[in-house]
Amino acid sequence: MKATLRRARPADVDQIRELVREATRGRLDPSPDEVFERMAERGMLLALDPERRPVGLVSWRVENLVARILDFLVHPVALRPTVGRQLIEAVEEEARRLECEACVIYVSPEMSSAALAFYIGLGYTRWPEESLSEPWREAAHEFDAFGRVALIKQIRSERVTRPI
Template sequence: MMSSWPDKYVIGLTGNIATGKSVVRKMLEHLGVYGIDADALAHRAIMKGAPGYQATIDAFGRWILGDDDQIDRSKLGKIVFTADVAIENSGTFEETWNQVSKAWKSIPKVAVDAPPTEKSAAPPSPKQLTVKRATPNQAGQIAVFITEQSSGKRRMTRTDVMEAFGEKAFLLLLAGSDLVGILGWQVENLITRVDDVILKENVLSAQNIKLLVETIEKASSELQSEAALLFLPPVIAKLEKVWSSLGYQSLAVEDLSVRAWQNAAEESILPGMTLFFKRLREHRILRPMV
């Protein structure tokens, strides 16, 4: 428990490479934890212009630099990860989620002072659209929705979605209790990526897209994200006026002005998708924030 915030806990995850630390961190985030990826921050700290750049070159030599004078992490990896290590990695995402959920429930709940009483907002009408963050418990529902909306072209199982939860989060667009849209997203290395936007045709409107996007941008701001990359299918990408009104522009990957953004886009974009970009922070974060 933290001394400065008596109702908060710090949960530290450590372990060898490829043992599932990132998966567990993502699962904790689905339960409401604010995640900090120290590995991603370390990568940012050794970028050109950041405080760890020259120190890393001094330690290993200029041979670790790529053609763009950035540190080539694959070259560093040949030094760091050459030891033969046997890692047991045969568990399932379902088993991991059950372990994380059990551990989460075991954390003592701390009583906090109730906030001042305010006039309650009117409850949403039965079919009013709302956005809710999904948990892995809803993996089956998400799998059915994706399969149905793709007319079977993209068949998903509960297991497939459970695995996806190890990499990203899902927002659910609900009409009452009915699922009418999903958005899959993640923030890694201070970059927001949205690679699943699926809406039923009867809710495909500027108002509903704005509702989802504003939810993503608010969460991204809390995570200090500096840019948003949206990878959209044709049926949603064609609504260019909607995206423009929200501050997004359609770009080719090579037109992104920052190499880290290009790398993220190259990793995520699929054939047939259109990239939409929006800068969320005026200045990039290369040094610790104080």
């Protein structure tokens, strides 16, 4: 299925909350204020099915030429190969437009092998610490305290060595 992607809007808060609750089987139940705050502090895209219901979302923030993918959710999970790919590629396109060098996605070390294969298939991997520039290293360690692992994809062939 090819989804329709669009920026999340304040009017989407309740639908986003429902998507999160369904996808996590109720483990996460964000308040309207929490969803609105996330929308306000980062870019957020929704993926809509043909009936205009949300089936995925992604949020990101850009800093120091690195796009950080902070939220990524596709439900049902069977849509990950299509809808998930659309969402990640949309963030990468926005990151390229903003002259970013890399995209980083933060994942649980206990993620499924299918999820890891999905990210690897999109070009994300763990980079050796010594090969990371300072901004990449900072981004890679940003969520260490939360038990997250950074997978990185270089999206700009040449690294920026002076201001653009």
